Amino acid sequence: MRYAMTMDTKKCVGCSDCVVACQTENNVPLGYCRDWIVEHTAGTYPHLDLEIRSERCNQCDNTPCVRTCPTGASHVIEGGIVKVTPEECIGCGACIQACPYDARYFHPDGYVDKCTFCDHRVHKGQTTACVAVCPTKSLTLGDLDDPNSEVSILLRDRKWKVLAPEAGTKPHVFFLI
Numbered sequence: 024m025r026y027a028m029t030m031d032t033k034k035c036v037g038c039s040d041c042v043v044a045c046q047t048e049n050n051v052p053l054g055y056c057r058d059w060i061v062e063h064t065a066g067t068y069p070h071l072d073l074e075i076r077s078e079r080c081n082q083c084d085n086t087p088c089v090r091t092c093p094t095g096a097s098h099v100i101e102g103g104i105v106k107v108t109p110e111e112c113i114g115c116g117a118c119i120q121a122c123p124y125d126a127r128y129f130h131p132d133g134y135v136d137k138c139t140f141c142d143h144r145v146h147k148g149q150t151t152a153c154v155a156v157c158p159t160k161s162l163t164l165g166d167l168d169d170p171n172s173e174v175s176i177l178l179r180d181r182k183w184k185v186l187a188p189e190a191g192t193k194p195h196v197f198f199l200i
C-alpha cells in the first residue's frame with residue numbers, strides 16, 4: 024500500500040472547501056493551514072491559462088524532512104505517509120528548511136505540523152477530509168500499488184505533473200493537467 028493523491032487542475036475552482044475541512048478535521052489553529060490554494064497564470068495576453076491547485080505535503084518517497092530531523096520526530100508510517108510526533112519534536116525547524124514545498128509550519132504549541140493524508144481516517148478505510156468535501160471531485164486518494172485504484176487509473180489515463188521534480192523527492196501528490 025502506497026497512498027497517493029491526484030489533484031485535477033481542470034476541475035478545481037479554488038473554493039477552499041478542502042482547506043476549511045482540513046482545518047476543522049485536524050484542529051489546525053486559526054491562521055495556519057495544512058493545505059492551501061495556489062493560482063498560477065501562464066502564457067501571454069490574450070492567450071492566458073489559469074491553473075488552480077490545492078496543495079499539501081506530497082508524502083514524498085524520498086524525504087529530506089525525515090533525513091534532517093535530529094530526533095526522529097519526523098518519520099514515515101504505513102502506506103508511505105510522513106508524520107511528525109509532537110512529543111519528540113524540539114521545534115528546531117530543520118525539516119521546514121529541508122522541504123522544497125513549504126509544506127510544514129510551526130504549530131503555536133511548539134512543534135512542527137503538516138498534512139498527514141488524514142491517516143487517522145484512511146487507516147479506518149475512510150478518505151481524507153479534503154477529498155470528502157471537494158464539491159468538484161478534484162481530489163482523489165488511493166493506492167499507487169493497486170493498478171485498479173482510481174488514482175492509478177487517472178495516472179494512466181491523464182497527463183500529470185508533480186511539483187519541483189528536480190528536487191528528487193518523488194512526490195505522491197500528482198497534478199492532473
Ligand code: SF4
Pocket residue numbers: 034035036037038039040041042060077156157158159160161162
Ligand atoms: Fe479545489 Fe476542491 Fe479544494 Fe474547492 S475543495 S479548492 S474545488 S480542490
Ligand code: SF4
Pocket residue numbers: 079080081082083086087088089105121122123124125126127137192
Ligand atoms: Fe517532507 Fe515536504 Fe515531501 Fe512533505 S512535501 S514529505 S514535508 S519533503
